[in-house]
Amino acid sequence: MKTQKGQLFSPLVMRICNKGIELFNFYTYLRANLAFRQVFVASINCIKPITMHKWMRHLPIILIGLISTFIFQGCNLFMFDPPTEWHRVEFENLSSHEIKLTFKANEGKNTIIHWEDSFYIGSMVSYSVFNLVGDEAEKATIEKASNEFKDVIITLYIGSDSVKSWKGSSDYFEDTINSPFNYNSWEIRSVPKNPQNIVGAVTFTISDEDLQ
Numbered sequence: 001m002k003t004q005k006g007q008l009f010s011p012l013v014m015r016i017c018n019k020g021i022e023l024f025n026f027y028t029y030l031r032a033n034l035a036f037r038q039v040f041v042a043s044i045n046c047i048k049p050i051t052m053h054k055w056m057r058h059l060p061i062i063l064i065g066l067i068s069t070f071i072f073q074g075c076n077l078f079m080f081d082p083p084t085e086w087h088r089v090e091f092e093n094l095s096s097h098e099i100k101l102t103f104k105a106n107e108g109k110n111t112i113i114h115w116e117d118s119f120y121i122g123s124m125v126s127y128s129v130f131n132l133v134g135d136e137a138e139k140a141t142i143e144k145a146s147n148e149f150k151d152v153i154i155t156l157y158i159g160s161d162s163v164k165s166w167k168g169s170s171d172y173f174e175d176t177i178n179s180p181f182n183y184n185s186w187e188i189r190s191v192p193k194n195p196q197n198i199v200g201a202v203t204f205t206i207s208d209e210d211l212q
Contacts, residue, residue, distance in 0.1 A: 083197050086196060102117060103118065150170065154180055
């Protein structure tokens with residue numbers, strides 16, 4: 001008997017829930033679309049009190065308003081904002097040593113460092129620092145990534161020894177200058193498909209040459 005009641009009750013509950021969802025969706029659309037809301041309110045006002053004469057008299061106006069609304073705005077019902085495409089900004093260590101990177105605001109600058117201010121990277125390992133919203137043009141994405149380090153001093157350590165520091169403003173320098181502030185020192189790589197919708201990696205690579 002309990003099973004039978006459950007079988008009879010479930011479809012009824014589902015129909016009620018579906019109707020509730022339809023009403024909620026309609027209410028949400030009504031709040032978001034001023035033109036449709038105005039037409040809808042006008043329609044309700046026209047049928048109070050509900051009489052066949054008044055309904056028929058205002059029906060053409062109501063239909064014209066509804067049709068116009070859906071012609072100019074109805075397509076928005078089927079349009080969805082595409083998911084945000086992220087790029088991860090990473091440092092790759094291709095040197096033969098484990099390294100440490102520290103990030104410190106330039107003296108006198110109120111720079112907010114919104115990522116870890118120090119971390120270790122093992123040999124032949126990449127370290128993801130933060131994610132940013134990419135641009136359609138790879139060049140613009142690279143510039144955005146490098147510019148995040150504006151007014152920041154980046155220091156490279158092997159053990160407790162400071163090997164090199166990078167600072168300054170980002171720009172296009174010669175390819176022979178490997179620096180996080182050189183746009184030409186960065187590259188964008190593809191990444192495997194993932195739930196976070198990270199579509200690429202903006203990578204700065206450190207090699208043994210940077211440790212000399």
